[in-house]
Amino acid sequence: MSMRSKLPDVGTTIFSVISRRAIEFDAMNVGQGFPDFPIDPLLAQCVTEAMAQGQNQYAQGDGVPELREAIAAKLADAHGIMVDPRASITVTCGATEALFSTIQAMVHPGDEVLVFDPAYDSYEPAVRLAGGRCIRIPLLPPSFAFDFDRVRAALTERTRLVIVNTPHNPACVAHDRSVLDTLAEVLRGRDIWILSDEVYEHTVFDGRAHTSVLAHPELRERTFAVFSFGKTLHVTGWRVGYCVATPPLMAEFRKVHQFNTFSIATPLQRGIARYLKQRPASWSELAGFFQRKRDLLTTLLEGSGFRPLPTQGTYFQLLDYSELTDQDDVGFSDRLIREAGVALIPLSPFYRERPDTRLLRICFAKRDETLEAAAQRLREFALRSAASALA
């Protein structure tokens, strides 16, 4: 039998490659984005109670009503966004399902989707499975600023969707309102939808406010915004996220969602709803919590040769290692795994056309001891390589 792959050139992601090498060399894996600290015991208790009380059968496909109400309240409190929880919110299997279901709902064969590099790795395969094609526009370090002339030039009659991400992983920058105003002007009068990946909505630093596309009066009508409880509650493994859109867009989204995952684990939804009722502002502590970790990490790395780029949001930090070596980032990250015992993620694989940068991504959603140990290993590696260069 002959099999024709729908994604023939999709191999193992950079995350899997790095994780495998980290295990092989017993290196600390501080590249990938998951917390290594415990969750709030109250959250665990709320989920356990829901399970013990028999809330274990299929949930309503769109999400349990009390969770959707809690999400609507959070959107209002955190970002001043008012939505109808019945018609505009669907609970999904992580943000990943929300991204996938939006793309399947909106992208037709032959459509084009604008994606900005460096891009989260699930966007392109989802577009291709829908029969679409990604047009990738680079955002380049150190500013990762939008080049709207390139955006205008990339628009065609076939453009159907634009995917944006703020705060941005892995660039670690957060858009300001002017980016959205320009995007609104560029898209005005065109049938193009926006998929806004806002999973790091609560981790913006130095007094910045998150600029949700949903809060933009003109863009809101054409936007699907995607969020993640995995990021907000430190539970990436629970796979609970949600999508928010106007009622007509949400109706299309739900047509796909119901045949994709149908509904999300009932005790998790009920437990999160209970938790948010008791701790409705738990999210408001995240920015301070992660900003302190960002600052700890940058202090620990001062003068080490791993120079931190400014991180405006997310729980990642880009490190410029060009003072240490001219080696490419994929090769150097492998060397760090073998010689420093630290696994970091190279930036260039997030681009279709890989730029010649010397940047690696580290995740600071880790216990202080983990950050201290990783920084120590990186410092010792840098000292050893400086010594051997002099020898």
Ligand SMILES: Cc1ncc(COP(=O)(O)O)c(C=O)c1O
């Ligand atoms: C930019 C971005 N979008 C989406 C996701 C996926 O979120 P979830 O784990 O809720 O599926 C991630 C996870 O790392 C992410 O960094």
